[in-house]
Amino acid sequence: MIAEAGLAALWLAAALAALQLVLGLSALRKAGVAPGAGDGAGKASRQPFSTPFLPSAVEARAGPAIGGPSTTLGRNGRGGGHAGPSTALGMGGDEGSQAGPLTALGIDGGGGAGAGPSAAFGADGDGQTSGAAALGAAIRPLAIVQGLLALFAFACLIALFVRSDMSVKLVVENSHSMKPMLYKWAGAWGNHEGSMLMWVTILAVAGALVGVVERRLREPTLIATLAAQAAIALGFYAFLLFASNPFARLNPAPADGMGLNPLLQDPGLAFHPPTLYLGYVGLSVAFSFAVGALVTRDVGGDFARAMRPWVLAAWIMLTIGITAGSYWAYYELGWGGWWFWDPVENASLMPWLAATALLHSVTVLATRQGLRTWTVMLAVVAFSMSMIGTFLVRSGILTSVHAFAVDPRRGSFILALLILYIGGALALFALRAPTIREGTPFDPVSREGALVGNNLLLSAILGVVLVGTLYPLGVEAVNGEKLSVGPPYFNAAAGPLALILVALMAAGPLLRWRRDELGALARRIALPALLSVATLGAVLLVSPIGVLPLLGLALATGVGAASLAPLWKRNLRRTPLFTWGMVIAHLGIAVSLFGMASESAFTKEKLVAARPGDTVAVGPYSVRFVGVDPIAGPNWTALEATMVARRDNGAPVTLKPQARFFPNPPTETNESAIATRLDGQLYVVLGKGDDDGRWQLRLWWKPFVTLIWGGGGLIALGGALSLLGRLRRERTAHDRRAYL
């Protein structure tokens, strides 16, 4: 029953998404703002081309918020009593920016060709005028119900896994009744269908949240946004229902399931994909905002301020997801590396890079009205990268350790969706961007200038990663040659750009908006720069290391100091929370960079074949190999080595790396054992034994490696503080206005 209920909820949600899209389009059409060229939904072709470009309609919408209400008032005659209250509000001035356009929606009475509900709304005697407003009013609840239904479907899937319902195909293929509860739970999204359902669920819930909380956006833009969100959801509902049904039954039901890939049986799996997906799909809101604003020609400060918290929230999740994923790979795969430039890692990095750029450019737009076109494009690109990333992982087009089962039919389906959404949005962008007004000009040496630099560098790094990820595919398409692109390319191409970016990050926050003096900047940055040079000298004296790690270490200290500089001479208790957020996030970058540079420069590695009783020296530790014993876990058996590590005369630490064997499905994994110290980690892996009673042991001493993820945590924390600060300031501003 649960499976059927979930499937029914999914169908219903899809129907509501379709309704939401049609409703949104007809509301916009009545208001005369629907685009002449596709909004990605493919329905726009029904629009007569003249409608969207009615001079009056454009005029009414193109003006800033304050202009809106008065224009509306003048044309309100046909609107009837319904428009009354909101018009009254609209006269109040600035706050009317929401209420005004709501009535403005009713201006263009033409065309009653909406779907069923719109006809119902329109038939209540007022004519089509209030119809549009009613349509607009209906779209929020619709988005909310659709989100709840998707959430319900996802809950059903989890319930099926938790109950180990072996009559459901997906459960059989990815679970086993003997599995620990946490992994039954997580098994729901550790596979293709389940993860797609989670993806769609987050998309729908994000849309619902927009419907619940978003009050800053002008109503037509909000309607366009929710219509865009519904359009995206619709495609992916269709994908689930027609090509990846997670609720399919199996008849007859087998006695038990096939189990979950043991590599995925780790607490990391329970949290890593959901956070990453929250980030990926959270960016859909920015995408829909951008599409909505392009459709209604509403790209401005309000739009940016409305979009910022969403971008920030998604970015925080992406940051946490990437950081956690990196640590997970580090300890679970037992390779001692923390980043492999694997296509799937790149797939998560690219949206992060785009979102980071977007985060900074949206700030310029919100505070200084600049970088309009660019911000809109980044919003489109960020989510496009998410979708391309998801697609590349799902399709198996790129070879990766993460790839799920390859199915060309699914690949073509998702590709069609990508072409529709990304292509549609980019076409809309190209058509509408010329109508976006130029922003406020600024000097190259200014906060804006630094943020433009940030954007260009982030985009360049994004380009480097994208090219490196797709290059093998491109080469094979051109001349049939097969090759792979690895860390040497990425490190050499992205590394220097990243270092320049980090250096710029030190200077940016110390610059004034609009224009500043180079000399003044030099004075402000002198002390951190000196610190960098001192580090450089100190490291060179101690030991010669590679250029990139050397520059990384030197920059990290200087940038760390510089990132704290905005707090200098400020009353810390009165410093706004979002300034704290920026400072902490930037500090996190410096901390993480220090960890990366230190790890790559100073790691000590030993690969030995040792007999019990042998002692191996690695870094500051001497490690005694005591022996190997068999042990058994809940659904695995293992060989467990015991090693006692001692540093100088400190207390001994016992490490127990394992070579695990899972019977369902039969797989072996290496569980590394890690001793974490303030100044680094001792990382040991047990390999194979040979006939002579020797065991392969792999040991690393990695100085300050934990700072990599610690820094990632700081970055996310900074984002969270910033988000909190923005929301709080908005709340106060809102309250203040309410009292006036």
Add this chain to the structure above:
Amino acid sequence: MRKGLLWAPLALFALLVGFIVFGLVRPADHVIPSKMIGQPVPGFALPAALPGKPGLDSAALADGKPRLLNVFASWCLPCAAEAPVLMALKDKGVTIDAIAIRDRPDDLAAFLARWGDPFARIGADHDSRVQMAFGSSGVPESFVIDGRGIIRHQHVGPIREEDVPAILAALDGAR
């Protein structure tokens, strides 16, 4: 200028779609062809893998006759599977030389005694160095080499009954 630039993202995306479509429609084979096809065999000299049978060097592969070079190992199950087909080829008059990868003489002798010995010469490649030089990534693999010692054809995986015509055609072409 600015207007043109605004279309750039869409154009880039179209290019990307092109690559992805290619990735979807290309046959999903993961065989990596050797870059050595059309090239002279790499210079090498391998010691005899078995007492009583000559080893293999690059000069022996350029003696004017086209031949089949089989890369195999006694520990490789598919190699045993292709053994009858190799015997049949030998009976058709094909000269077959071999490189044994990471093998021991005893194991090798047992393997040949059990599955048949179609090989004229067997070189012992203990560290896969020669195998790599040929651009071979696994066992079994076979190369058709013409009389001047130029690699003309590569066959990855065991030679099956149905592959025999292609191999014979390649040998004919190498004449």
